[in-house]
Amino acid sequence: MTQTFLATYEDGVLKPHEPLRLLPQSQVRVVIESVDTPTDEERAQAWESVQRLWKESPIDSGGDRLTRDQLHERR
Secondary structure, three states: OOOOOOEEEEOOEEEEOOOOOOOOOOOOOOOOOOOOOOOHHHHHHHHHHHHHHHHHOOOOOOOOOOOHHHHOOOO
């Protein structure tokens, strides 16, 4: 059985936000995935990094640019 739930880590203990469907003494495998959301400042910094990379590494094959008609040519 798999359950996905939110929990808060506090005082060295994971505290589920809702009751778990487990029998006493059940063994479980725990996989931790942080759900912290980035701050507005972190989002802005990430966006600036993406824009900088776009400017530093433009995608240009140097080849001919095809017209719309050439791209959609039917045979």
